[in-house]
Amino acid sequence: MVNLKAKPYCLCDEDIAWVEETIASMTDEEKVGQLFWQLTASQEEGYLKELMEKYHLGGCRYNGMPGAKVLEQNRILQKYAKIPVFIACNPEQGGNGVCVDGTFVSSQVKIGATRKPEYARAMGRISGAQIAATGCNMAFAPVADITYNWECEEVLSRAYGNDHALVAEMSQAYMDGIHETAGVASCAKHFPGNGQDYRDAHMSNNVNHFTLDKWMQTYGHVYKTLIDGGLDAIMGGHILMPEYMQELYPDITPEELRPATLCPEIMTGLLRDQLGFNGMVVTDASHMVGMTNQMKRAQMLPLAINAGCDMFLFFNDPDEDYSTMLEAYRSGVISRERMNEALQRILGLKAAMGLNKKAKEDLCPRAEDLNAVLHDPRFAAVPPAISKDALTLVKYKQKDVLPLSPEKTKRVMIVNVKGADGPMAALAAMAMGTGGAKKSPAEKLRDRLIEKGFDAFIYVSPLDKILADVKAGKPFNLNIYFAGKNAISEFVAGQDLVITLFNVANGHPAFGMSKGGGEIPWYVHELPVVGISVNKPTMLADCPMLQTYINTYDANDDTMDALVDALMTGPEAFKGTDPIDSYCGMIDTHM
Numbered sequence: 001m002v003n004l005k006a007k008p009y010c011l012c013d014e015d016i017a018w019v020e021e022t023i024a025s026m027t028d029e030e031k032v033g034q035l036f037w038q039l040t041a042s043q044e045e046g047y048l049k050e051l052m053e054k055y056h057l058g059g060c061r062y063n064g065m066p067g068a069k070v071l072e073q074n075r076i077l078q079k080y081a082k083i084p085v086f087i088a089c090n091p092e093q094g095g096n097g098v099c100v101d102g103t104f105v106s107s108q109v110k111i112g113a114t115r116k117p118e119y120a121r122a123m124g125r126i127s128g129a130q131i132a133a134t135g136c137n138m139a140f141a142p143v144a145d146i147t148y149n150w151e152c153e154e155v156l157s158r159a160y161g162n163d164h165a166l167v168a169e170m171s172q173a174y175m176d177g178i179h180e181t182a183g184v185a186s187c188a189k190h191f192p193g194n195g196q197d198y199r200d201a202h203m204s205n206n207v208n209h210f211t212l213d214k215w216m217q218t219y220g221h222v223y224k225t226l227i228d229g230g231l232d233a234i235m236g237g238h239i240l241m242p243e244y245m246q247e248l249y250p251d252i253t254p255e256e257l258r259p260a261t262l263c264p265e266i267m268t269g270l271l272r273d274q275l276g277f278n279g280m281v282v283t284d285a286s287h288m289v290g291m292t293n294q295m296k297r298a299q300m301l302p303l304a305i306n307a308g309c310d311m312f313l314f315f316n317d318p319d320e321d322y323s324t325m326l327e328a329y330r331s332g333v334i335s336r337e338r339m340n341e342a343l344q345r346i347l348g349l350k351a352a353m354g355l356n357k358k359a360k361e362d363l364c365p366r367a368e369d370l371n372a373v374l375h376d377p378r379f380a381a382v383p384p385a386i387s388k389d390a391l392t393l394v395k396y397k398q399k400d401v402l403p404l405s406p407e408k409t410k411r412v413m414i415v416n417v418k419g420a421d422g423p424m425a426a427l428a429a430m431a432m433g434t435g436g437a438k439k440s441p442a443e444k445l446r447d448r449l450i451e452k453g454f455d456a457f458i459y460v461s462p463l464d465k466i467l468a469d470v471k472a473g474k475p476f477n478l479n480i481y482f483a484g485k486n487a488i489s490e491f492v493a494g495q496d497l498v499i500t501l502f503n504v505a506n507g508h509p510a511f512g513m514s515k516g517g518g519e520i521p522w523y524v525h526e527l528p529v530v531g532i533s534v535n536k537p538t539m540l541a542d543c544p545m546l547q548t549y550i551n552t553y554d555a556n557d558d559t560m561d562a563l564v565d566a567l568m569t570g571p572e573a574f575k576g577t578d579p580i581d582s583y584c585g586m587i588d589t590h591m
Contacts, residue, residue, distance in 0.1 A: 002344040007351060007565035008232045008279045011521050015351040019225045022083065022356075022446045023343050030225040031339055032084065032325045034058035034346050035305065037282065037313050037455060043073045057320055058311055058346055059086035059138075059282070067099035067374050068183035071367060074135030078363040083347070084355035088138035088187065091179045092158055094123050094383075095130035095374070097141070097566040103379045104129045107385045108170070110141055110158035110535065114389040117173035119382070120160070124177020126379045133373035135364030137184055137353055140235060142174040144188045145223050150538045151198035153506050154206075157536070157553070159195060161579030164218040168225040169435050175226060183353045188226050190237030190284055191217035191271060192260050201290030205258070211243045216274075224275055230350055231281040235272065236261040236309055238290030244270070250415030258307075259290055262300065267308030282311040286321075297321075308341040310469045374457035384558035391566050392576030393542065394583075395549040401497075402548070403570040407496035409528065414449075415459045415518055416442035417511070419504035419536075441503045441555035448564045458556035461519050463512040490525050491518070498544065502533040503555065521546060532563070541584040550574065551582060 004011045004019060011019070015033075023031075033056025040048065040062045051057055058164055062070065074087050095102025105123040106376060124225050127139055128567035145155040147162045160170040171188060178186040190201075192215065197207045210218065221233070238259040245252050248265055260266040261283045271277050283291070283304055294300060297316065304312065315321045328334045353364065396402070400491045404412075439447070442458050449456035460468075471474055502509060511519050521529045524545050533539040533547035534555035540546065553558050583589040 002341055003278055004344065004348045004351075007227075008230050011348060011351055013358065016348075018349055018356050019344060019347045020480050021525055022347055026343075028326060029326065029331060030056045030082065031343060032056075032322065032329055033115050034326060034343060035183050035311050036063060036315060036322070037086070037088070037311060038068075038079075038315050038318065039063070040073065043069060043076075045076050048073065048076045049080045052077060052082075052085065054316055055315075056082065056181045057085055058083075059088060059092075061313075062139075065131070066101050068367065068369055070099045070134040070136065071364060071370060075364045077483060078135070078360055079167045081360075084350055084358070086138050086185075086349045086350070086361055087136045088140050090140050091131065091145055092141045093272055095126055095379070096527045098127065098130045098134055098136060098373070101374055101385075103374070103376075104381075104556070105383055106390070106554055108149070109147075109157045109435065109440060109579055110390045111386060111554045112166060112578035113171060113551070113553065114386060114523065115166070115577055116389065117169050119386050119389075120170040120173035121177040122382050123462045124174040124186075125175075125180050125473075126382065126496045127255060128181030129177040129373050129376070129379075131178075131184050132181045133365055133370050137177050138187055138233070139184065139483075140187050140189060141178075142186070142188055143190070144219075144226065145172045145190060145194040146222070147195045147580045147585060148582060149196050150541070151199055152195050153198070153536075154200045154202075155194050156286035156521070156538065156580070162581060163426070163579075164196075165335060168222040168580065171222060172225050172229050174298060175229060175231060179230065183355070184234035185353055187233035187235050187282065188223070189235035191223065191281075192237065192239055192241060193222075194237055194239060195578040197239075201259075203286070203287050205240060205293070206238060207240045207242065209229065209243055210241075212247055215241075215480060220275065223271075223277075225274055227277050227279075231277075231279060232352070233390045234277065235348050236267055236281055236283050237315070238284055241266055248378070258294060261291055262294060262303050263311055264307045264309050265503065272308060278510050280311065280349045281308055281309045283309045283313050284389070287314060287316055298324050301325055302333045305334050306338060307515060308530070310345045321380065322364070346564055358387060380461045383556065384562070386564040387552075387554075387556065387559040388574045388575070390553055391546075391574045392551045392553075392578055392582075393571055393574035394551055394578055395546065395589075396571060397547040398528060401530060402567065404454075404530075404567045406455075411453050411497075412449055412454050412456040412457050413493045413495040414442050414446055414456060415500045415521070416440065417500060417502045417504065417509045417519065419507050420510045441560070442501050444530075444555060444560045445501060445564070448560060452564065452568060453489045454541040459518045462517050488523075488526060491523065495527070498523070500529060500531045500546065502535065502543075504533070504536050504539065506536070530567070537580060537582055538584050540582055540589040541586060544589040549582070551576070 028151045039061035091097035094105030096104040143158045145159040161169045175186045200310040537551040
C-alpha cells in the first residue's frame with residue numbers, strides 16, 4: 001500500500017483528496033498514459049499537443065538544446081496536459097544536462113576525487129535551479145552506482161567512486177542540493193546497482209553478483225541513505241541479481257532469471273519490503289537490450305508494472321506500446337489494484353512537488369528570468385574550485401620529475417593519445433557543434449606550457465606523416481612506419497621530457513604501434529615521462545610502465561589551468577584522492 005502521508009510525499013489531507021479524486025475521474029486511456037514517459041522528437045506545438053492529448057503522458061524527457069527552447073517546449077507540454085506532466089533531464093554533471101547553455105559543474109568521479117560532499121551539494125543546487133528555470137521538474141540523478149569493476153565504462157566517470165560510504169555521502173549531498181529548489185524531484189539510478197559487469201545494459205545483459213548480505217552492506221546502504229533522506233523516485237536498472245535470486249530459490253535456472261525491472265523479488269521484495277521505499281519507480285529506457293532480450297515486448301511491458309515499476313521510460317512505438325498496455329489493463333493482466341497503486345505514487349509525487357496547486361500558465365517560470373539563472377556568477381565559481389581540488393597524482397615513482405620548470409626540462413614533447421572514435425562520437429560532435437572547432441586537450445596543454453616558458457610541441461606519429469604525405473600527393477611510403485626507427489640517443493636528444501596525454505573516452509588507446517616511435521612510452525627509463533589522463537581515469541592498465549601518472553577527469557579550460565599550475569608547483573599541489581582503483585587491480589601497474 002502507498003502511504004501518501006509518509007516520505008517522500010508528506011501530503012496533507014487536501015492533497016491526498018486531489019490524488020484520489022483525480023484517479024477516480026480518469027478514463028482507462030488516461031490511466032495507462034500516466035505510466036509512460038516519452039523522449040520528445042520535436043518541439044513543434046502540434047506534435048507536443050498530440051503527445052499530451054492522444055497519449056495522456058505522465059512524463060517527458062528531451063535531448064539537449066538551448067534553455068530557451070527547453071522552456072518553450074515545456075510551456076507547450078503543460079498547456080495541453082490534463083494532469084501536470086513530469087519533465088525530466090539528466091543533470092549528472094550539472095546544468096549542462098538540463099540545456100546546452102547550462103552550467104557544467106563536474107563529473108561525479110571528479111567530485112569523488114575531492115572527497116568534499118559540499119561540491120556534490122553545490123552541483124545539485126545548481127542543477128535544481130536550472131531545472132526549475134527551464135520549466136523542468138525532475139532530475140534523473142544522482143547516479144548511485146559503485147565502480148567495483150574498472151572496465152565498467154557505463155558508470156566509470158558517472159559514479160562517485162568504488163567506496164559505498166563515499167557514494168552514499170556524495171549522493172545524499174547531491175539530492176539535498178536538488179531539494180533546495182522547491183518543486184524539483186530527484187530520481188536516483190540505477191537500482192539495484194551497476195558497476196560490477198563490464199557490459200552495458202544498452203547493448204547486453206548486466207549482472208550484479210552480490211549476495212543479499214553483501215548487497216545490503218554496499219548498494220543497500222547507498223539506497224537506504226537516500227530513502228531515509230527523502231528520495232523522491234528511483235530508476236530501475238535492467239540488472240540481473242543471480243546470487244540473490246539463488247538464495248531465494250536454490251533451484252532457479254539461468255533461464256528463469258530476470259533483470260530487476262521485470263523481477264518482483266527485486267523491485268517489490270527488495271526495494272519496497274526490505275528497504276521500505278515508498279516513492280515512485282520508473283524503469284530505465286525500455287528499448288535497452290538488457291530488457292528487450294528477455295521476452296516479447298507485449299509480455300515485457302505489463303510484467304514491468306506487475307513487478308513493481310510504476311512508470312516506463314519511453315515508448316518504442318507510441319501506438320503499439322500504448323495499445324499493448326491498454327489491453328493488458330482492460331483484460332486484467334494488470335489489475336485495478338496494481339494500476340491504482342502506481343497512479344497513487346505518480347500523482348502523489350506530482351502533488352508533493354506542488355504541481356496540482358499551480359495554474360497551467362504558472363507551471364513554467366518567466367522567460368525573462370532564465371538568463372540570470374543560467375549565467376549566475378556564483379555558479380561559475382564552482383567548477384574551477386573542483387578542478388583544483390580533484391587533480392589526482394595516482395602514481396609517483398620518479399621523485400625528481402615534479403615540479404616542472406623551463407630551466408630543468410625546457411623542451412617538452414606532448415604525445416596526444418586518442419581512443420578509437422566510433423560513429424556515435426562523430427554524431428555527438430556534430431550535434432554539439434564541436435566537430436573539430438575547439439582546441440584539443442593536447443593543444444590546450446601545449447599553449448599553456450609555452451606561456452610558462454617551455455618549448456612545448458605535439459608529437460607527430462609515423463602514421464600521421466604517411467597520411468600527410470599522401471594528402472600532399474607524395475608517394476605512399478610504408479617504410480616510414482615499419483623501418484622509421486631512430487637511435488635511442490637521437491630520440492632522447494629531441495626533448496627533455498615527454499607528457500603522454502590520454503584523451504580516451506571509451507575503450508582503449510588507439511596506439512599506432514609505430515615500432516619504436518613516440519606514441520607508446522616505452523622510453524620511461526630513457527628520459528622523464530609524465531602520463532596524464534584528461535578523460536577516462538584507468539589508463540595505467542594500458543601503460544603500466546609509466547612512473548608518474550595523473551588523472552584530471554576532464555580537459556576543460558579551468559582544469560588545464562589548474563593542471564599546469566600543479567605541475568609547476570610540485571606533488572603537494574595534487575589534492576585529489578583516487579576515487580576508484582586507478583591501478584585497475586593489476587600487479588604490473590604498481591611496478
